[in-house]
Every structure is written in C-alpha cells, then in structure tokens.
Amino acid sequence: MKMRTMADKDGAWVEQSEAVGIWPQGFVDMYRFRWAPMVRLARLLTGTDPAAEELVQDAFLRVGPRWDVIENPVSYLRAAVVNGCRNHQRRRKIERREIPAAGVADDDRFELRGALEALPVRQRSAVVLRYYEDLPEAEIAELLDCSVPAVKSLLHRAVQDLRKVIER
Amino acid sequence: MKLSDEEVIDRIREALSSWADEEPVPEEPVLTARVQRTPMTLVELSPPTPMHRRRSAWLVAAAAAVVLVGMAAIAVIWSDKPATVADIGSAPSGITEIPIGYSFGVRGLDVTEDAVWVTSQFDEELYRVDPTTDRVVDTFSIPDHIEGVREVGGWLWLSRYEPNEVIRVDPATGALTDRLGFDSQPNLASDGERLWVIAERGGESQVVEIDPGTAAEVGEIPLGARPGFATIDGDSLWVANMGSTTVSRVDLAEGRVAAVIDVGGEPRSVVVAAGSIWVAVNRTGTEQTGSVVRIDPTTAEVTATVVTGRWIHSLAAGDDAVWATNFLDGTISLIDTRSARVVATSPIGNRPGGVAIGRGSVWITPHRRNVLLRIDPTKPLEAAAVPDVARRIDVRMGTTYVRCSGSGRVTVVLERNSDDGAPWAVVEARLSRITRVCAYEPVGIADPAEAGLAGPAATVADDLAETLDTIGERGPFVVIGEWTGGLDAQMFAATHRDEVVGLVLVNGMSSDYLERVRLLLPTDALEQMDQTLRDQPEAKRLYESSTQVAAIGGFGDLPLVVLGDASPDPVITAANSDPLLTVAESEAISQLLEVLRREQAALSTSSRLIIAAGQVTPADIVDVTMSLLG
Structure with a gap:
C-alpha cells in the first residue's frame, strides 16, 4: 500500500516498486463522493471552523486503514466526523459567534x-x-x-x- | 406570527442547508499520487489547480461528488493535473520540494543536527529526512494519530491523540520504548535537554516534566487554563491557552503560573526570538486575521502586534527573524525581530502548517501536499505584493474586498476568489513590480457569510466599479478574468469601455458555453448535469451572467488576449469520466472548447489567442498582461 524510498546496499537510491499498492476502490469512491458532504457537515457541527476540512481528513484517516473490517463505512465515517468535531470543540472553548449586525439582520x-x-x-x-x-x-x-x-x-x-x- | 413545529423545522432545515452551501467546499486533497490501479484513475484523484478553484468550484466539486458524467469530463478538461509549485511559476527559486509520504500531506516537524523528522498521521508514519541529500532515509510505521515530534535527549518524543499519549521512540530503529497517557491531546515543549508535556490529566490542566533519559515523570505544575502549544525560555514555560485569549508564563523553578497575559485573540504557536516571546494570535470571524504578538518576558507586557495573514498555523524562530505560516492565505511571512515588522510575505500554497528552522534552512510541512518544503533564506523569495490599500468596501447590501499595490499608468484588476490564493498572489506580486494592481474579491467571496448575496456578472461589474471609485482608482484598467470570472471581466469591460484599455481572459468561460456543451453530452450525462445545476444556487447566477454577457456582442477594437490551457488528451479525458464518455464525445468537447476560444478572440478586432504549452502559469498571465500595458 505504500511506496517507500530506501537506500540499497551501495547507498544508491531505489524505489521499492513492488511495495506500491492501492487504496481499496470502495474507499477511493467513498472519499470522492463523501468528501464535500462531510466537510459541509463538519462546518455545521463546528460553526464554520477553519479546521473543519482537517477534521474530515482525519475522519477518513480512521476509515482508510480499517476499510476491510468496517461493516458500514458511511456510518463509521460519519461517526468519526461527529466525534472529531466534538473533540475539537472540547479542545477549544466554544466562542459563540455574534449574530450578524445591522445591515443583514433585517433578513x-x-x-x-x-x-x-x-x-x-x-x-x-x-x-x-x-x-x-x-x-x-x-x-x-x-x-x-x-x-x-x-x-x-x-x-x-x-x-x-x-x-x-x-x-x- | 404563530408557527407549527413542522413549519419551524422546515425553516431550520432551510437555514441549515443554506449555511452548509454558503461557501464552496474545496476539492478533496489528493488521496495519493500513487494510485495506479488502472490508468484512468490517475487523473481522477488529482485536485484541480487552485487557479481553477474559484466560483466554479461547485462545478468541479459537483462533478467529483455526484458521478457527473459530462461535467466530470469537462472538469477534467479544465483541470487535468495536480497543482505543483511549478504551476505557480518558477520564481520561488530558493524552495526545494522533498517528496515525502503519500496521502494527505504532512504535519509534525522537528529539525536536528543530522535529521529532519516529519510525521504523517494519515500515512501513520514517521519519516527521517537526511538534510544533506534531501532524501527520506528512514520510514517508521507509527499508527494512531501521531502529530508532534521532538528530539530530546537522544530520543524521539511523539505526541498523538486518541489515544492521548506521548510516546518515546528509538530514532535508530523506530521502536516504541515508552508511553505516557493523558486525558487530552498532549503538546510537547523542550529546550533540547528538558522535556515538558502540556495536557489535561485527572480533570486538571497540567504541565508535566519528563526525564528524557528514563521516560519517568519528575514533576507537575497545575496550569489552570486549557493546554495548548508552549515553548521554553530559560526557567519559564510560555503556554498558549487554547480556546482563550491568554498566554501563561509558568515559572518552572517555583512550580507555579507566574503571569497570565491577554493577547487579544486565540493564541496558537509560541516561540522565543531575540529575547522576546512571540505568539501567533488568530481572531475568529470572517477575516480570520492572524497576527504575531510580541511579549516582553520581564514585564509580561505586549509590546508589538504584527499582522501577517489569515490564520497563522505555526511560528519558527531564527536569528533576528520569526517565520509565520499563514494557513488560509497559503503564504509564509518573515518578521524582522528588531523592527517587529513583516519584511516579506511569500506565496507557498497548499495550506502551510508546521515550520521549523535548522541546518540553515526554513522547513515547512504543507497540509495539502506530500512534500517537505525547504527554503533557503539567503535566496530571495517571491515577494507577495505590499498593498497600499487593503480594505472591505460596502456596496449594495454586501461587502467587497480590494487590495491595491504598485504604481504605473495602467491599473490591472484581478478578480481573486480562490481559497488557495498562491497562484494569483504570484501574478499580483509580479505585476505590482511593473504597474499598479488591484486584487478584487466580489460580494460573497470577500465575506463567505454573504454567499447568498452574490450577484450575476452585471452586478459584479457594478460593484467593482463602485469599489474602485470608493478607493479612488480611476484607471485606465486592464481587466483579467479566469473561468467564470471571465464573464465578470467581460461585463466590466463592456460597461466601462472608456476606462478599460485591455482584457485578458484566462480559460474564460464563454457566454454560450453551458448551452453548447449540452448538445455534445449523452442523455444520461445531460440529465445529471441538469440535476446538479438545479440543485446549485450558483447555477442560476451563472446562467444569468451568461445571458448578460451574450448581450454584449463584441468589444470593438479593445485589446483582448484569450489565454488557455493546452487541451488534454481526449483518450485520457474519456477514460476518466464515470460512467465512460466515448473518446469521440470527449474529443468533441475538446474541440468545442477550441472553437469557443476562437470565437472569444473574435469578439475584438484587436485580439490574440494564446494556448499555453501545458497549463497556464502565472508567468504566462504576467507576460500577456504586460503586452497590454502599452
């Protein structure tokens, strides 16, 4: 699954091409299809925190290596996002945003x-x-x-x- | 007004979905550059270049998200390879990219005498880079969310979350020798000999001293504030109190918090440089302004505040210098410690995170690319433009943002609305050395909370005119528009013909593009495209803009440059669509784009059509723009 670059005996550099593998196709598909929806969910959960994207990356990070053993990957992914957002919120004191000021408040x-x-x-x-x-x-x-x-x-x-x- | 629960809930649903859609979601970071299952997946997983990730991001995002046949093909045509530093131009000559890891970018960073240590939580690996050869020499597998890394006392200390632990690793073998548990994500601070961990434990926030030799705890000090990043300065430990606006000084000799200093925003990274404490402070809210605050350690008072960019991720201290990574801007700023001023800000791109100094270089771990960046601080970096105007302007019911720099007879106007501004920052920086440049963010981009207020091209053009008028820019103008921004640029040129002396369309969308591409798509693709467009509020705006621009007719003899990417191979494009487009269909779309470019060039009797060798680079844009300055 990983490409490693290693030194051979003479100190020359070789790429260990036989180590090249792939992500499971199902995971790749889920990553493509679920990335944006999960970022939106994370934004709502965190109140549009700039970390939302990273929290979602982290959630995928949980799922990827466990792909073969997870029964319901989408639920697992969602749970990872929800947990990640919750932990993130815990790590920081939640600052309540001000309600937008005059000018837009009439809407x-x-x-x-x-x-x-x-x-x-x-x-x-x-x-x-x-x-x-x-x-x-x-x-x-x-x-x-x-x-x-x-x-x-x-x-x-x-x-x-x-x-x-x-x-x- | 009395509403039923159902009605209230409907309103809540509506509000949630408009909130969720108010800002386009950037492309997913590249999953791996090594996916080689079939040739067709090579391109699919690459993010579009930031140059194309603008208003139209939803088009591309939608394509990726909903298996959008035809649009996927189009998206691929417009952005068929991952962004590289080469794409943003050749100038950052002092930057070396060291390939590292394979998935989501890299995080933790520590530079020692003979090694640069980098962690990747997604790869679940710790990498050792030899700073002499710039090659990865060791790769150790370390599962479960490793983030920070520090070499202390001949051992590597890694912090991780879930489990919240500090682990000790043998740098020679990668073997894990010890682990220490905490109740929150631990942060490490060290002066190379002593090691402190800042974390929660037993319901209390603590500073815990670890003996690096034995991995045993030797002391603890209650912190009384949320644990964050920290740095050691002699007998003081300076801690950024996460989620607050304060920094604490912990007196390590006396074992107590000696001072708590308000820094006016949320503190993040803390470093010691030139006898002072420097703290990265980010303000929340739409601007995400990041500043570096200087604290005098003897008086515990804030003595300077230096604004660098949007949302500082990390700081590093060098001789007489502090480096700050501006995460949201994709830039790095260099602060001179004597004058407490930013002396340079340079485009790096790709969400620069960790930064460290060692072996005569500045090292950066970007969160969106699998490279370690090494900067030679003695070589001149591409300088970001130094604005003399940078402000938000109230127009209609929203706000725009404009930033102008440089001087010259002609003012170049760039519509800048990408979330990763590095390539446009390069264009802006280079042009500002030649003439005056105004980078403009329209309503909805300048403040993402106003996404619902974004107007079609004619409105954007009016707002731009009002914005330029407000800050006293009188022209003459050369207007540059890219992709859908091309519609806005055409509209401004048409409605302000007297002030505009040149127009540059970079892969600019033609007013009849949406209509004509339909004719080429197979039925299933068309249905999906329509479905997607129906679901996107952005689509309405785009159709409206297209109609408005179509009504312009032509530009007479206005100097016009149509600049486009070289067409990708239709075979690859077809193979990348899902479900498959035929090669013939893909070829037809490519041909249509070429036809549209020629027609676009025919809008003026004084025009040039230029197709780049590969993708358009900032250098190309600068070159063609210079040709219009007269």
Missing part, C-alpha cells in the same frame, strides 16, 4: 443562521444530525453518546429556542 435567514450558530454545541449537533443529515433519533443518540429521550429533549429545547427567533 430573518441571517438571524436564524446566527441563532443556530449560537446554540449550545450538543443542541446544535442534534439539530444538524436530525434536520440536516436526516438521521433517526436512535442513531443520533448513539453518535452523541446519550439516550433517545435525551436526544428528543435536546431537539425540543433547540426548536423552541429557534422558534423564538423565527417568530420574532
């Missing part, structure tokens, strides 16, 4: 967007996974490492908070 889309960004991380994660990724609550519970009622409660609280902004 409610921006206000809602600001409110989404300002949600507590777990609430936002639940909202993104439910209403953007369209995942069932049970799967969200697994991803967020909590119970189904807890997911329901996170969603309920978030929707009520956002309702205030929408109805304003």
Whole structure:
C-alpha cells in the first residue's frame, strides 16, 4: 500500500516498486463522493471552523486503514466526523459567534443562521444530525453518546429556542 | 406570527442547508499520487489547480461528488493535473520540494543536527529526512494519530491523540520504548535537554516534566487554563491557552503560573526570538486575521502586534527573524525581530502548517501536499505584493474586498476568489513590480457569510466599479478574468469601455458555453448535469451572467488576449469520466472548447489567442498582461 524510498546496499537510491499498492476502490469512491458532504457537515457541527476540512481528513484517516473490517463505512465515517468535531470543540472553548449586525439582520435567514450558530454545541449537533443529515433519533443518540429521550429533549429545547427567533 | 413545529423545522432545515452551501467546499486533497490501479484513475484523484478553484468550484466539486458524467469530463478538461509549485511559476527559486509520504500531506516537524523528522498521521508514519541529500532515509510505521515530534535527549518524543499519549521512540530503529497517557491531546515543549508535556490529566490542566533519559515523570505544575502549544525560555514555560485569549508564563523553578497575559485573540504557536516571546494570535470571524504578538518576558507586557495573514498555523524562530505560516492565505511571512515588522510575505500554497528552522534552512510541512518544503533564506523569495490599500468596501447590501499595490499608468484588476490564493498572489506580486494592481474579491467571496448575496456578472461589474471609485482608482484598467470570472471581466469591460484599455481572459468561460456543451453530452450525462445545476444556487447566477454577457456582442477594437490551457488528451479525458464518455464525445468537447476560444478572440478586432504549452502559469498571465500595458 505504500511506496517507500530506501537506500540499497551501495547507498544508491531505489524505489521499492513492488511495495506500491492501492487504496481499496470502495474507499477511493467513498472519499470522492463523501468528501464535500462531510466537510459541509463538519462546518455545521463546528460553526464554520477553519479546521473543519482537517477534521474530515482525519475522519477518513480512521476509515482508510480499517476499510476491510468496517461493516458500514458511511456510518463509521460519519461517526468519526461527529466525534472529531466534538473533540475539537472540547479542545477549544466554544466562542459563540455574534449574530450578524445591522445591515443583514433585517433578513430573518441571517438571524436564524446566527441563532443556530449560537446554540449550545450538543443542541446544535442534534439539530444538524436530525434536520440536516436526516438521521433517526436512535442513531443520533448513539453518535452523541446519550439516550433517545435525551436526544428528543435536546431537539425540543433547540426548536423552541429557534422558534423564538423565527417568530420574532 | 404563530408557527407549527413542522413549519419551524422546515425553516431550520432551510437555514441549515443554506449555511452548509454558503461557501464552496474545496476539492478533496489528493488521496495519493500513487494510485495506479488502472490508468484512468490517475487523473481522477488529482485536485484541480487552485487557479481553477474559484466560483466554479461547485462545478468541479459537483462533478467529483455526484458521478457527473459530462461535467466530470469537462472538469477534467479544465483541470487535468495536480497543482505543483511549478504551476505557480518558477520564481520561488530558493524552495526545494522533498517528496515525502503519500496521502494527505504532512504535519509534525522537528529539525536536528543530522535529521529532519516529519510525521504523517494519515500515512501513520514517521519519516527521517537526511538534510544533506534531501532524501527520506528512514520510514517508521507509527499508527494512531501521531502529530508532534521532538528530539530530546537522544530520543524521539511523539505526541498523538486518541489515544492521548506521548510516546518515546528509538530514532535508530523506530521502536516504541515508552508511553505516557493523558486525558487530552498532549503538546510537547523542550529546550533540547528538558522535556515538558502540556495536557489535561485527572480533570486538571497540567504541565508535566519528563526525564528524557528514563521516560519517568519528575514533576507537575497545575496550569489552570486549557493546554495548548508552549515553548521554553530559560526557567519559564510560555503556554498558549487554547480556546482563550491568554498566554501563561509558568515559572518552572517555583512550580507555579507566574503571569497570565491577554493577547487579544486565540493564541496558537509560541516561540522565543531575540529575547522576546512571540505568539501567533488568530481572531475568529470572517477575516480570520492572524497576527504575531510580541511579549516582553520581564514585564509580561505586549509590546508589538504584527499582522501577517489569515490564520497563522505555526511560528519558527531564527536569528533576528520569526517565520509565520499563514494557513488560509497559503503564504509564509518573515518578521524582522528588531523592527517587529513583516519584511516579506511569500506565496507557498497548499495550506502551510508546521515550520521549523535548522541546518540553515526554513522547513515547512504543507497540509495539502506530500512534500517537505525547504527554503533557503539567503535566496530571495517571491515577494507577495505590499498593498497600499487593503480594505472591505460596502456596496449594495454586501461587502467587497480590494487590495491595491504598485504604481504605473495602467491599473490591472484581478478578480481573486480562490481559497488557495498562491497562484494569483504570484501574478499580483509580479505585476505590482511593473504597474499598479488591484486584487478584487466580489460580494460573497470577500465575506463567505454573504454567499447568498452574490450577484450575476452585471452586478459584479457594478460593484467593482463602485469599489474602485470608493478607493479612488480611476484607471485606465486592464481587466483579467479566469473561468467564470471571465464573464465578470467581460461585463466590466463592456460597461466601462472608456476606462478599460485591455482584457485578458484566462480559460474564460464563454457566454454560450453551458448551452453548447449540452448538445455534445449523452442523455444520461445531460440529465445529471441538469440535476446538479438545479440543485446549485450558483447555477442560476451563472446562467444569468451568461445571458448578460451574450448581450454584449463584441468589444470593438479593445485589446483582448484569450489565454488557455493546452487541451488534454481526449483518450485520457474519456477514460476518466464515470460512467465512460466515448473518446469521440470527449474529443468533441475538446474541440468545442477550441472553437469557443476562437470565437472569444473574435469578439475584438484587436485580439490574440494564446494556448499555453501545458497549463497556464502565472508567468504566462504576467507576460500577456504586460503586452497590454502599452
């Protein structure tokens, strides 16, 4: 799977061409098809953090070497992205972004967007996974490492908070 | 207004999807340059050159993402090989590229007397580069997310996450001899003899001293702030407190935090240079401005703030100099420690991350390419343009960004909207030595939060005119547009004919391109293209722009240069489409592009059509632009 460059006995450089291998085709396909959607998901989960792309790279990094043993690669990948984003958020204090100032605030889309960004991380994660990724609550519970009622409660609280902004 | 839960949720869904789409996703980094399963996969995995990753990025991204037959072929035609430094021109003469690893780029970096150590978490390998020959001499397999690497006391110390550990490795054999666990990702700090780990443990943030000889812990100091990167200066350990706006000075002799200093933004990398502490500080928000803050270690006061570029990843300290990698700009800045000023900023591209100094060179690990960059600091680097205007301008209901530099009778206007600005930075830098250059980012690019406000070509042209007027640029102008930016450039030239004295279209999209390419695509490809275009808000803008530009007719005798890439081999292009285009179809698309270029050149009675030997380089753009300056 890897090309290594090594010195032969005389110190000359040879490329060990027999070591050249390939990524499994399924992984390559998944990488191409899932890269952009996963970056979008990571951006939502992290609140458009510049690290989103790297977190997604890291997630692929988990999946690649384990390709042959993973049962459901897409779920595994998504879980890796969600975990990566969560750990990243943990590593840094979450700075709530300000709601965009006057000039754009009269457009409610921006206000809602600001409110989404300002949600507590777990609430936002639940909202993104439910209403953007369209995942069932049970799967969200697994991803967020909590119970189904807890997911329901996170969603309920978030929707009520956002309702205030929408109805304003 | 009282809404049902369903209605509220619909609005939330809408808001989420417009947020997710507001900024184009850059191409996936190249997975491996060594994928050779069949010849046809060679090109597929290559990212398009940054030159092409602009507004049209969605076209290419969509092609890659949705198995978009026809569009995939087109995308390949427009960008058929990975970006290399050669693509951005020949000038950075003092830069050597050392191929290293094979997948997602490289991260950790440490330079010692006889070795340069580089980690790659995706390859799960640690590489040793011989700085005499610039070749990889050892490759050690180290699984599980290794990041940092430091040589201390004759051993290699690596930090990794998941598991959060510091491990000790024998540099001769790559054998792992010891491991120390923490509760958060550990960061290493060393002066070459002593080793400190900054991490959380037992619910507390700590600075832990390790004896490099025995790998045993010899002491710990509570930090009281989130652990981040750190550096040692005598008996002080300076720690960037991640997620905060402060830096802590830990007194290692007294075993306590002696000072906490506010640096006005989130600190990242910390180094010691010329008797001061230098901290990379990034502000969040749309601008992601990065500055290097100087702290006087005796008074613990901030004594200087130097803005370098967008989002500084790392710093390295040399003699009288601090180097900073501006991750989002794709540039490296050199700061003179005496004057605390940026003396040079140079395009590097590809998300420069780690930077270190040793063996008379500056070493950089780019996150998006599998090379180690070695810079000879004694050779002149390509200098980024030094702007005398760099500001955001309010137009309509959005903001544009404009940056002007240099002086001359004619002002060259570049629409700059790539997320990896290195190639355009080279064009900008070189032209600024000859004449005046204004790099312009339209609404939606200048501030990604305003992506929904991006307008079609006529609006972009109006905004550009307003922007130039606001900063007092009167022309005459030479306008350069690339790919879809070509539509904007044509529109500006047409609506401001009196001020424009030249137009350069670099692989510029023709106004009837979308319409005519349809005729060549097989039905399934066409359906997929239509589906993709329907789903993309960008598509509406592009069709509108095309209609507006089509209405222009011609440019009379306006000097026009049509500059394009050489056509790729249709056999390779066909083989790269998925499902396959026939070679004949691929050839027909190539031919169409050639026809469109000729027609584009015929829009003016004073035009030239120039096809590059391979892909258009910044040097080509500079050359043809110079020919229009008169």
